[in-house]
Amino acid sequence: MIVIGLVVAGLALVAFARTTRDAQASPTLQDHWHQAYTLFDCVAGTALPPFDSQFDPDGIHSHQDSLIHVHPFTASVTGREAKMGVFLETMGATVEPEAITLPGGETLEAGAQCDGSPSEIVIAVWNDGLDPSGEPDLIVRDDFADIVFDAPNKAYTIARVVQGEAPPPPDDTVIETLVGTAGLSRDEQIEPPNRSAVPGPQDFGTGTGPEAETPAADSAPAGDDPAQDPATPADGGTDGATGTDEDG
């Protein structure tokens, strides 16, 4: 009876460990996911240009393509730590209920009037980013940085929108780009961490951003990086400098 109990307990432990591991593992250091995103402003009445930074300290970044590329270089941004906040910090932007602050410091304040109605800051999420028609599956109104990239191929609209309304999903061009990357897995084309590049406003062409913002500061120390992908080509470190990265 004791033996059976131990076996049952052992199996339960294994199951628990597996569940915990799976829940916290994806995206892993081997994954390469994509998410579509767009910026929408009801005051402008249109989508805004996507973030243009290609800075990439942690492996959650963009290629000026309105996609969020999620290919963690460090265990600090895998699993439940693969968050919107990591992406926004890399882009040099912040999203708060009070305002969206764009790279360079321009702010989209909540409360501004859109066709006579007050606006609010939201991030809308479509779980099927490959076909984000209709209402979003989720509209987040606070703690935006804690949104977890828990599956590939979602779509996000970071928006100033009329209070209580849903912003539109990323437009067809963006979705087609996402569709074009669907099924892409991590491969030899992923660039290594761009930690050597100086992060910040110079990436954004304005020079007015907060100088103190150094997204790499809380990364793993150089030379002690467990995330170096052995499949990463040694000559691939020019992503930020040349913009020729082809990891999709």
Ligand SMILES: [Zn+2]
């Ligand atoms: Zn990339």
Ligand SMILES: [Zn+2]
């Ligand atoms: Zn990619």
